[in-house]
Amino acid sequence: xxxxxxxxxxxxxxxxxxxxxxxxxxxxxxxxxxxxxxxxxxxxxxxxxxxxxxxxxxxxxxxxxxxxxxxxxxxxxxxxxxxxxxxxxxxxxxxxxxxxxxxxxxxxxxxxxxx
Numbered sequence: 570x571x572x573x574x575x576x577x578x579x580x581x582x583x584x585x586x587x588x589x590x591x592x593x594x595x596x597x598x599x600x601x602x603x604x605x606x607x608x609x610x611x612x613x614x615x616x617x618x619x620x621x622x623x624x625x626x627x628x629x630x631x632x633x634x635x636x637x638x639x640x641x642x643x644x645x646x647x648x649x650x651x652x653x654x655x656x657x658x659x660x661x662x663x664x665x666x667x668x669x670x671x672x673x674x675x676x677x678x679x680x681x682x683x684x
Contacts (some may be wrong), residue, residue: 577629584626591619605662606669613655620647 570578595615602608624644631637 581626581629584622584629588619588622588626591615591622595619605667609655609659616651
């Protein structure tokens with residue numbers, strides 16, 4: 570195997586491992602977060618980040634073939650539909666009355682001193 574091939578294999582497996590890492594961390598986050606909104610965020614980040622890295626690694630591994638073209642089409646499809654579906658789910662939840670929990674913010678000391 571040539572030096573170029575070794576570097577290409579290393580880069581493709583690095584991208585695949587990185588994508589797998591993001592997908593696994595996102596799945597754990599989806600299971601562990603307490604309510605709907607953080608879980609939706611974890612799922613959308615996982616889909617966007619992890620799947621893109623996985624597909625990029627698979628494209629490098631496939632080389633210049635028809636498989637690479639199909640993987641690029643799949644990636645473009647996921648880039649368009651992923652954020653759109655996440656937005657639609659979030660909008661439907663908001664319209665149905667599921668509101669994010671408001672966090673109480675501690676007053677700033679500078680605000681207390683100016684009063």
